[in-house]
Amino acid sequence: MITSKTLLKIRQNWISEVSNQLAPAEQLRQYLLEQLTKFFDLLGQAIDLRDPDILDPILSDWVKTRTETELENPEGSLMPVLSQIQIITFEAVMRNLDQIESAEIILALLPIFTHTMEFASTEETRLHVHHITGELEKTRTILEKLEKSKSDFISVAAHELKTPLTLIEGYVSMLRDTLPDDTTRKNLADIYLKGVNAGTRRLREIVDDMIDVSMIDNNLLSLNFQPLWLNHLLESIQRELEETIQQRNMSLCIKRFPGSDEMIFADGERLFQALRNVIMNGIKYTPDGGQVSIDGRILPGFIEITVSDTGIGIDPEDHSRIFEKFGRLGNVSLHSSGKTKFKGGGPGLGLPITKGIIDAHGGAIWVESSGYDEHKYPGSTFHIMLPLRKTPPDDKTAKLFKSLIESN
Numbered sequence: 001m002i003t004s005k006t007l008l009k010i011r012q013n014w015i016s017e018v019s020n021q022l023a024p025a026e027q028l029r030q031y032l033l034e035q036l037t038k039f040f041d042l043l044g045q046a047i048d049l050r051d052p053d054i055l056d057p058i059l060s061d062w063v064k065t066r067t068e069t070e071l072e073n074p075e076g077s078l079m080p081v082l083s084q085i086q087i088i089t090f091e092a093v094m095r096n097l098d099q100i101e102s103a104e105i106i107l108a109l110l111p112i113f114t115h116t117m118e119f120a121s122t123e124e125t126r127l128h129v130h131h132i133t134g135e136l137e138k139t140r141t142i143l144e145k146l147e148k149s150k151s152d153f154i155s156v157a158a159h160e161l162k163t164p165l166t167l168i169e170g171y172v173s174m175l176r177d178t179l180p181d182d183t184t185r186k187n188l189a190d191i192y193l194k195g196v197n198a199g200t201r202r203l204r205e206i207v208d209d210m211i212d213v214s215m216i217d218n219n220l221l222s223l224n225f226q227p228l229w230l231n232h233l234l235e236s237i238q239r240e241l242e243e244t245i246q247q248r249n250m251s252l253c254i255k256r257f258p259g260s261d262e263m264i265f266a267d268g269e270r271l272f273q274a275l276r277n278v279i280m281n282g283i284k285y286t287p288d289g290g291q292v293s294i295d296g297r298i299l300p301g302f303i304e305i306t307v308s309d310t311g312i313g314i315d316p317e318d319h320s321r322i323f324e325k326f327g328r329l330g331n332v333s334l335h336s337s338g339k340t341k342f343k344g345g346g347p348g349l350g351l352p353i354t355k356g357i358i359d360a361h362g363g364a365i366w367v368e369s370s371g372y373d374e375h376k377y378p379g380s381t382f383h384i385m386l387p388l389r390k391t392p393p394d395d396k397t398a399k400l401f402k403s404l405i406e407s408n
């Protein structure tokens, strides 16, 4: 039976040849000599014990000593080194031993080298995965910090803006009450005050949106479930937007769809806000003369509402981005400044709030559009899935509902 004694005959030769080929630089060779001697002796032990696992610790060390930069570089793999060692070993065996010994020792070494490659390759993959997971974790932490500071900024800015805004609103109202009796000057001052009022109203809407976004971010949005009918809700939105629709020469078509006239439990105020945002966007991103239509259907456990427009459309790669905070698309400086005008983009908080409200109801929202095109106007369709709640979702609402029915 072949033993390490046969292998020992090529020891000196093997060590100098492998070290010369693997490390042409003198300094490196010194370090390598130690490691190679150890590896060679372990090869011998593996032959004697018929156990290639004995090489695992040294292979593990070799894989581990490789730096992170080497890990990112596929050329830094240990595989070519091990296969070079194998070739040099077999050549040295054939050069220095007779034919029978050569054949026997190569037969004994083959499974050992196969094992070293398999083991080193598994170790490398494990380290790679470990390294990549670590990198992903670092990126995730950075993104989380960024998201947190964005959210903190919104919350602080909203609250800081709210106080001076309330002051301005109060003084404008006092000013109006103390206008001089002289009609010409009063009329003029009235016009100016209306301008200030319009500005503060818009600012109030933005501050309110910022507060809503920060509530959603911090899971503080609480819903007030009440019985409601979607067709009534949609009619109220239509009434509110009537003037804008007329100004833009557009049409808003609300179809009667299955489920729209059924009583469901939802937060009416928040749902109004969510649906108005989507319908308002349909108006904003559709040119004058276009159409926004609302339809829907009942699905098992849900009501699906669709809001379609004949507007500029949205590129598929932006379909999820628009639901993120400040997810405005295109060149923001080219957005029209009017809130209801064509492309009158806002701060990009409407859809994140809408999504937050729908999510809080246990529903889902997504958009379908073949792409953005300001010449062909492919349009967009927003889908809103709302749980079909026929009973109050909690005890508090149930009690309130019961007392309401009883008092009627």
Ligand code: ADP
Residues within 6 Å of the ligand: 277, 281, 282, 285, 309, 311, 312, 313, 314, 322, 327, 328, 329, 330, 344, 345, 346, 347, 348, 349, 350, 351, 352, 380
């Ligand atoms: P904004 O206040 O800018 O309207 P939203 O959060 O409501 O913010 O919408 C985010 C972005 O999504 C918009 O700036 C716009 O680019 C795009 N968008 C939303 N709705 C539509 C639509 N119906 N058609 C085309 N683009 C839309």
